[in-house]
Amino acid sequence: MKLRYTSVLLITAMIIAVITGCSAQSDRPAGETDAPVIEDMGGDETLRENYKDNIPDNLDFEGANVKIHGRGDGDAILELSSEQTGDIIEDAVYERNRMVEERLKVTIEAFTPYGWQNYGTALTQIRSSIQSDDDEFQIIAGYSAPAPVLSTEKLLLNLLSVPYIETEQPWWAQSIVNNLTLKGNLYFLCGDIALTMLASSYSIAINFGIAERYNIDGIYNTVLDGKWTIEKLYELSSLIYEDTNGDGIINEGDVVGLLVGSELQNDADSFMQGSKITMTERDENDLPFLRINAERISALAEKVYRLFYENPGALVNTNIKAYDSFPNDTALFTPSYLYFYYDFYKNMTSDYGILPYPKFDEAQDGYSTRLQDGVSIWAMPVTVQNQECVGATMEAMAAQSYRTVTPAYFEIALKVKYSRDDDSVRMLDLIREGVMFNFEIVYNTQIGSPWNIMRELMVNKSSDFASLWAKREQGVQKSLEKTVTDFD
Numbered sequence: 001m002k003l004r005y006t007s008v009l010l011i012t013a014m015i016i017a018v019i020t021g022c023s024a025q026s027d028r029p030a031g032e033t034d035a036p037v038i039e040d041m042g043g044d045e046t047l048r049e050n051y052k053d054n055i056p057d058n059l060d061f062e063g064a065n066v067k068i069h070g071r072g073d074g075d076a077i078l079e080l081s082s083e084q085t086g087d088i089i090e091d092a093v094y095e096r097n098r099m100v101e102e103r104l105k106v107t108i109e110a111f112t113p114y115g116w117q118n119y120g121t122a123l124t125q126i127r128s129s130i131q132s133d134d135d136e137f138q139i140i141a142g143y144s145a146p147a148p149v150l151s152t153e154k155l156l157l158n159l160l161s162v163p164y165i166e167t168e169q170p171w172w173a174q175s176i177v178n179n180l181t182l183k184g185n186l187y188f189l190c191g192d193i194a195l196t197m198l199a200s201s202y203s204i205a206i207n208f209g210i211a212e213r214y215n216i217d218g219i220y221n222t223v224l225d226g227k228w229t230i231e232k233l234y235e236l237s238s239l240i241y242e243d244t245n246g247d248g249i250i251n252e253g254d255v256v257g258l259l260v261g262s263e264l265q266n267d268a269d270s271f272m273q274g275s276k277i278t279m280t281e282r283d284e285n286d287l288p289f290l291r292i293n294a295e296r297i298s299a300l301a302e303k304v305y306r307l308f309y310e311n312p313g314a315l316v317n318t319n320i321k322a323y324d325s326f327p328n329d330t331a332l333f334t335p336s337y338l339y340f341y342y343d344f345y346k347n348m349t350s351d352y353g354i355l356p357y358p359k360f361d362e363a364q365d366g367y368s369t370r371l372q373d374g375v376s377i378w379a380m381p382v383t384v385q386n387q388e389c390v391g392a393t394m395e396a397m398a399a400q401s402y403r404t405v406t407p408a409y410f411e412i413a414l415k416v417k418y419s420r421d422d423d424s425v426r427m428l429d430l431i432r433e434g435v436m437f438n439f440e441i442v443y444n445t446q447i448g449s450p451w452n453i454m455r456e457l458m459v460n461k462s463s464d465f466a467s468l469w470a471k472r473e474q475g476v477q478k479s480l481e482k483t484v485t486d487f488d
Contacts, residue, residue: 016200029130048407055164060105061389068108069126069137071376073115075307078195079141079376080110089342090174092408093195100396105314106389110395111137116374130155130381138390139380141194144466145373146404148443151187152486158185160392169395173197173404176377176437182487183286188377190437193398199339200372201431202270203234208351210255210332214240220423224356226362230271233258233333233358238313240332245292249399250315252325257313259331261322267335268458271304272451273370273436274357279450280440280480287484290450290477297453298465303324304454305463308404329423337372338431353423354414356430369434377442408447427474448472448479 072078081093097108112124123146129136139155140147150156159165160181167177172191180186190197206219222228237257245253260267277297281289308316313329323415325331325338327348338354345352356367384390411430444451456468 019377023060037446046123049403051170051399051403052168052170053395055104055392055396056398059103059392061386061392062080062105062293063107064105064386065109065390066137066138066390066393068110068139068141070110070112071115071119071120071122071143072112076202078199080112082110087195088412089195089409092405095221096397096400097399100393104392104396105286105388106393108393116143119143120287123147123150126150126381127153127155130383131408133383135381135385138386139378139394140386141376141378142387143373144190144371144375144377144442145445147377148188150379151457152446152483154400155382156187156292157382157384157387158187159189159380160184160186162380162394163388163393164395166196166395169399173434173435173437175450176442179438182288182439188379189394189398190377190402190435190443191374191398193394194376195401195409196375197371198341198406198409198432199436200337200375201435202266202335202337202370202372203427205326205334205336205345205357206318206353206355206392207329207332207340207350209327209329210240214332216332219353219355223367223427224423226359226366228355228358228367229361229364230275230300230358231361232309234303234307234311237307237333237397238311240313250312251319252315252317253330254315255330256315257332258307258315258332259320259322259326260308260314260316261320261325262318263322263335264316264318264458265452265455266337266370268304268308268369268455270335270357270454271347272454273441274434275300275360276364276368278438278440280438285488287488288480289484290473290480292450292469294461294469296360296464297469298463301457301463301465303360304458305461308458309461315349339372354431354436356427365406366434367434368431369431371435371437443483446479446483448476450476 016447025049043295063127068080078089078093081090082097084091084094100106101108119142122142125138126137128151140150160167167186171193176188176190177186180188211219222232240255240257240258241250242255244255245251250256275296277300279290281291283289306407308314322331322334323336323344326334327345329350341354357369359367378394380390380394410425414428440447441451450472453465457463457465462468
């Protein structure tokens, strides 16, 4: 135990060293910190890594087991790493779990046998466990697309009633708290506890080498001034086309302003969140009902269609893996979720930047971020017997992720020094802060998939939202009414 505790301290110190690495060489005036600051509840500025939670220091759950039913793919390792692998991110997650175990005297166990393709089997297993009342799993960290059905089946706890869970804390995504609390019940949370929330966040990658060649500068200022819009993305991307292979046709191998490849569906979907589209509102019983702004969605479809298919600098080809092509200096811009930066851009020779998804127009209030459907949302079965233990564990994991795992991910995976208040960090903060959850996004599958409307249009090279919605509306309405009845 002594050796293990020493190991925890040493590796924790290493993570903190990563986070605060360059402060000693700072050129800032004495007394000015390089670390980002946040406002605590009392208004004092507090270093992120020192931000405290409200879990009592004297809790002792006497080795109680907290078993997490997670996802059995590579992303699950990022969130629930149960061993040290030598990978700095996975080891940071591992140490987070060990620190929580030491603090609360619990044992955290990860159960991750089923990936995306077999997650139906996972749901069957979870249902069977809960219906048998055996308290086999204490936390569920499931895929955001299929997992919500568990709440309509009344198999999950209301997290607002679980001890020690404080949903207003900065490690929880506030959009999921605000938009998924129905009649005083909240069944899912997401935030820093789910490293997939960062990895699944959509963004626009920019190649600064190409930008410099075409005298395009000041893009970060454009973002910070609120002028990074779909129209601005079109304006800049339309300037660039180099017929590298000399065949006179814009195709693979050419240098383009905008590259959209095999992730076309996700890339198109992301403009819905980027434009802060909503498709439901709440009635007098605090339950959702269908209400869309057809004029705004139609206008968005026309904007995206123009950007993709009427843009002299755009290449849309689903046979191209943009995340493989972009590092070879083939495009000024490409949509991407952050996961790809770590795996595919780490050996890129040109400088690149990370931008939020563009706004609908300059009048829109702030930027908004789509999460790819692989993000994990966290819940607790109704069978949990020791809610104090499980609530404290989940809150402590989220808080510790906020303090050490998220900054380590920015530093290592995205090549951004989180300890420096530079423009790249500000872009990442905008992306993280803009994460958008709402009812129709999380329950999309259960209510007839209305949120897939933009992908359906762009895959079919159409901007005719009205015609497509006329075919889909009745089915969506019927599915939504059934889901609401299940909730009520």
